[in-house]
Amino acid sequence: MSRLEAKKPSLCKSEPLTTERVRTTLSVLKRIVTSCYGPSGRLKQLHNGFGGYVCTTSQSSALLSHLLVTHPILKILTASIQNHVSSFSDCGLFTAILCCNLIENVQRLGLTPTTVIRLNKHLLSLCISYLKSETCGCRIPVDFSSTQILLCLVRSILTSKPACMLTRKETEHVSALILRAFLLTIPENAEGHIILGKSLIVPLKGQRVIDSTVLPGILIEMSEVQLMRLLPIKKSTALKVALFCTTLSGDTSDTGEGTVVVSYGVSLENAVLDQLLNLGRQLISDHVDLVLCQKVIHPSLKQFLNMHRIIAIDRIGVTLMEPLTKMTGTQPIGSLGSICPNSYGSVKDVCTAKFGSKHFFHLIPNEATICSLLLCNRNDTAWDELKLTCQTALHVLQLTLKEPWALLGGGCTETHLAAYIRHKTHNDPESILKDDECTQTELQLIAEAFCSALESVVGSLEHDGGEILTDMKYGHLWSVQADSPCVANWPDLLSQCGCGLYNSQEELNWSFLRSTCRPFVPQSCLPHEAVVSASNLTLDCLTAKLSGLQVAVETANLILDLSYVIEDKN
């Protein structure tokens, strides 16, 4: 019996940000994300009381997808970070921390939301235009003719994910593998429009990280027995491949909406099998060497093909279909009848391979942009983390290919940017306030909140009680260990800045990050020699960081603009 149920009234709350509950939940979220940030970030163990495996991570994507937030404001915040991460892979924690900091700092000021939002937007566009300008002092061009900067970029990503549990040597090894995998996806003779290939990550858990490797082509996992049954092919020329997307199991295909009446004694199975064997004969006469099928191949057909020295592999699955099509240059066949000769493709060679306890059938391409990255790690959780990290790194490399610039990492970009904004709002407020009703004081207040939000982000890089300083020339970040003796001689304590571009041999002045210092002009235009000579830089992806910055400010503005929250309790 259906019953009409009266809807429960919604819960309506005004000025949600001022309530204690929201403040506490926001600060809890902030504590979680800040403690994860950076190479020395703390790991989080997430487990569900109802079962499932335990996830150990410090990455925003894994963290936020496992967290269950209930408050609508937090939902907005986490959703916007997750969306950012799913489009750019990197800089999720940066975005989250910056957004929380901005909300917290601005709330303390007690200015009207209109003013805050307007000025935040101005400051954001100031940052964006600076980071995109030629004079920007914290970005470097990426040279694709040498691997040095690309390696730095990948290494920075790997080191910032401590849950991968990599040693320095392993980090070097995996960085090199990732870069190789990426380079293999770039077509050799590309003119104009480049279509990148794909790196397939093949799991190999329980092995040493050092055993990870990159192979061109595709690995299809198989049991040892199956593999033994495959007869070795000895052929000097390329192998002819037929790739089927339709089932070869002998089901009668869909017969329409009406009814089909089968007379007694008529066996459709036999009829279809006849058809399949005919197909097999055509494949033989077309000199096909390898038959791959997304779905199931009828055992009789399989045996028939094997008898004629054709390798038949079925149940490939839909995920491998696209890379296979691309690699072999075939046209997936959807017909049991005549096959067009131009639907066949080719591979250079095939072989069997054994990695760890797993057996693979390896298709080696003639020239193709598909490669397999065999990724090893000791246990499941570390492997999951490493896989995510590799995907991030590959994505970042793709983004960098589109926009060949990298930002200085290790917090130097943030401190530099904060110094730039302080200087700009101090010396040239009119250009920012052009036609607005805001006053200069309001601008100073918001700019200070904005800069300290940026600086707090890098402040959370330090988890071991050390001090963070900034120099007064470049505006870079320098960190001092916690147990170092008291302020005696800075140059002795500080060896290198966060990104590794400068060392303390120069005559520099330092100040504590959160102390008030007079605004200064951070030196713009990086010296070219410095970039070339530096071999071990920490770098960030420009595209991801720019978007992260925008998303953080936009989301903060959105949350600050809320006047009511209406919760539907149905």
Next chain:
Amino acid sequence: MLSSMAAAGSVKAALQVAEVLEAIVSCCVGPEGRQVLCTKPTGEVLLSRNGGRLLEALHLEHPIARMIVDCVSSHLKKTVDGAKTFIIFLCHLLRGLHAITDREKDPLMCENIQTHGRHWKNCSRWKFISQALLTFQTQILDGIMDQYLSRHFLSIFSSAKERTLCRSSLELLLEAYFCGRVGRNNHKFISQLMCDYFFKCMTCKSGIGVFELVDDHFVELNVGVTGLPVSDSRIIAGLVLQKDFSVYRPADGDMRMVIVTETIQPLFSTSGSEFILNSEAQFQTSQFWIMEKTKAIMKHLHSQNVKLLISSVKQPDLVSYYAGVNGISVVECLSSEEVSLIRRIIGLSPFVPPQAFSQCEIPNTALVKFCKPLILRSKRYVHLGLISTCAFIPHSIVLCGPVHGLIEQHEDALHGALKMLRQLFKDLDLNYMTQTNDQNGTSSLFIYKNSGESYQAPDPGNGSIQRPYQDTVAENKDAWKKTQTYLKVHSNLVIPDVELETYIPYSTPTLTPTDTFQTVETLTCLSLERNRLTDYYEPLLKNNSTAYSTRGNRIEISYENLQVTNITRKGSMLPVSCKLPNMGTSQSYLSSSMPAGCVLPVGGNFEILLHYYLLNYAKKCHQSEETMVSMIIANALLGIPKVLYKSKTGKYSFPHTYIRAVHALQTNQPLVSSQTGLESVMGKYQLLTSVLQCLTKILTIDMVITVKRHPQKVHNQDSEDEL
């Protein structure tokens, strides 16, 4: 006991409810409005400033509140805009009414000790007021709109006849609309995006056909992409389908497409039929035939240069295979809306695989400029360059935003703007009645109107017209009393017109009235050309009323053009016999229309103007009820600009603005608005009538009875009646 379940339905109760709602909506009204976060029962989060959505999301329990929300949603069905203003206005009206009762409470208390009695007395009083409100809304409001307010209207069209949209006006209109609908960081960007979109999509200058198409297919014409900043939103030439190619073959040159709505591959049996298999060979031959047939169809399509197959159903593997072999890209599983949009754009009917094959040309193909995959944030879409056969040039909007809730808000706002523009293209009929109980009756409105027209005249002119006006009234009175012949009436009434004629050439070099009431010179809009029609005019008693109607015509037309006036004046000179009504009451129905595209500057201009003219009208009213109702409405109207100017200080604060506006109206100077932007008069007018209707509904309720029982399904009586 009944009293435990029943509560007196009173203005006070309604006011309390309305005030709660006002508190919520007033925080997101106007350019300074803020966002509201709503959660859906599914847990999704939605950002909104849309009044209608907010009221619905509240799921209110209070019966009066539910009634108000119902009224708002039925208003929104008509006009799509103004839910927030609705609540604010209603609240102020209720406040005004409540103030009256408060004033009268004390004497009542003394008279009636029994509270019940007082309640019933109040109720009957409310009923009177509600009737007065209804009378006002149906008979008086239109007249005030038509006769006083209309001279301030501007038009969105740069040419009224062809309804050519003026870009700068459209920009101002959209900007003002989005100010109230999206977050303040984004309203400029979104309104610019919308404006660009229209001008990119329109082939000719007038956009109504385009608006209709875009409105009907809005969902298909925009793509939401999360995870990118809002500023990445853009317009893409061509149509973007939210699907991926199931087969993609790059192609160029002469490309044609076909639409299919069923599988191309013939099936064994269609529904309702039976296929009898007698032998295995028969099965194999039929399969072979099916394969060959499919192959042949695809080959044939290929020979006709068809490079794209759009299908509303999933095609079998066989079709995809032969499409691929023949270099045909395939897009499958399109929704019926998407198919109908494509068909509407290119005017193509679906392709039906021919039964018997010939080498003839396939009739149902269309040329395509391009078809390629489009990647937006690592998701693939189909991007089609259709060649339009209608006024709409296909473009798609890509809306980006950090969260889905924000994109949804923007989509909602864009769709609302479309509906608002569609409304703007409609004419509005105004019907009103001039009713008089005493003798000078009909003339009062007209004559007053004449003096209204003289507003543009310099001071001496003004005076000269004011005087004859009074004379007329006096003489007219006599005329009615003595039941004079037509000549007398004529001579009386002609006086102001003669005055007008003498003054028109003097004050305006060109005779088009457009120049005389240009209100805001800074706006680039052209002032509205008036195309008022007076076509119905009838004394209550069926007199021979030719003289009246000519007179009515003349006055109306004389406004428009001097030449016509002369002619009609001649006409009125004709000896027409006229019997004057011998009863004291006379009613005259007038109807005219408000042309499409009427706009006013934002910032409470409409409200202040109507307030001003209503007060003037109230002064002339003779009935106390009418006066009171007009006063209450006039004062409540000011509530809206008060909210809008809440955060402004000094010169721009509400009192200053109001005084400036009234001063300008009194001295016939153009009104200057501190805000740029335009809003539709039509929407405002309909809002006003909806609120008044809602208020009458509230006032007629005397008691609310709570029933504690599960709601029962109401059978649809209407449908049974129809049977």
